[in-house]
Amino acid sequence: MPTTTYEPELDTTRPFRIRWTRDDCARFERDGLLTPGKYELIEGDILRKMPQKRPHAIALSLTCICLRQIFGDLYVEGPVAIDVSPEDNPTSTPEPDLIVLNRPLTEFGESNPRPDDIRLLVEISDATRYFDRGTKASLYARAEIVEYWSLDLVQRTLHVHREPREGKFQSVTVHNEDESIAPLSAQDQAILVSTLLPPSNEDLE
Template sequence: MTHSLTTAKWTLEQYHQMIVAGILDGQPVELLNGEIVEMPPEGEPHAFYSHDVAKYIEHLLGEDRVTVRQGKPITIPSSNSEPEPDIAVVQPLGREYLRHHPYPENIFWIIEFSDSSLRKDLEPKAKIYATAGIPEYWVVNLQARALVVMRDPVNGNYQSRITLTEGTIYPLAFPDASIAVRRLLD
């Protein structure tokens, strides 16, 4: 007789109850598809680039147009997910975020900086974000010094996926904002 392994799935409400109760204190985790997943520690390049690029985007677009959240949760109710992307460029709703983390409809685009988490960022996270309808998702591959740009979410997958190492990119939500790809990679 063989036994299959069953993983317990958690709801957003249960996950929030664990946070309030202090069960997850000190543990770098995020909720992905109902599973509590450990986040690898940030190395120096990861921490540097995510902070530097967040400041750059905030300066480029202005605080009146966006809020740039670094390593803070976003809530995706449809998949019981509450990932903590390196950068989430969201609507500037101010104190509204005291009541809830940004929902997919509040998110312009997401950026992840990937070294050891590359597989997780390119596969399950991309699927979660596409299923939620987040229009644009960028993954900065720190190993290859390349930017993976995913756009046009349809049926849980991004229809457009290109890899850039140079040139200029214009975020879908801000076609007037010119971002040099090398600025994200160097």
């Protein structure tokens, strides 16, 4: 059975911090100091994106295939930059691994998808799993993303975040690889968690 979990609040107190903005990053890109697609701006921090390891790439491909089978090719996109809440937008440009859109991706032109364009958001989590379930979950909750999945490749579990309210997801459940879960926007389409995961070490022996 899925279990309900309550994520601990993280102490983010820092003695000194420079908070960068989207405008700063655009200027850094023009000056050749940043490379598009190689970093994320999260709560004013410029975070270098690490090269994908093979398990991450496999999980991303498997999850993308699964979601496209349910929602259609034109409704699943990623990794892609999105907008968040108005108060976070100036200092955050997250690039989730996958999003499921309410309308075809071809309709967006040069505009980032906004929170109300997104039916489901997915992060493939390995070395970043605590960050994804802490800082990023809070960012997505403040944006009122209706459903956020964090696929934990280390524990081989799926953390499902729902009911964003007052800056937090009120419902967070953890599903093991032998359990199934259906997206809120496709409740008749149950997904076995193991179908999203790369082969385990035992499977390869």
